[in-house]
Amino acid sequence: MDINKGRICKKCLIRDMMDKDAFFKDLQEMIDNIKPERKAGSAEYERRLSVCKECDYLAEGMCRACGCYVELRAAVGANKCSYDKW
Numbered sequence: 001m002d003i004n005k006g007r008i009c010k011k012c013l014i015r016d017m018m019d020k021d022a023f024f025k026d027l028q029e030m031i032d033n034i035k036p037e038r039k040a041g042s043a044e045y046e047r048r049l050s051v052c053k054e055c056d057y058l059a060e061g062m063c064r065a066c067g068c069y070v071e072l073r074a075a076v077g078a079n080k081c082s083y084d085k086w
Helices: 020-032 042-053 070-075
Strands: none
Touching: 020 070, 042 070
């Protein structure tokens, strides 16, 4: 008899497997490593984040509607909000 059958792992998220500081450090490194020609300008990046900060879907740095990390999504110039907010 498999006692785990039908059970869902509750430790499968990256943030659950590493400490929060390390997770956000890795996220910032990803943003820093985006090629400059692909990045949104500083003013545009901050504008996008200010829109996200007012959005009801924002939770712990993630968009609860589409699942993206808003800081990473906002950093790429060609990206758009899935809900046309920016």
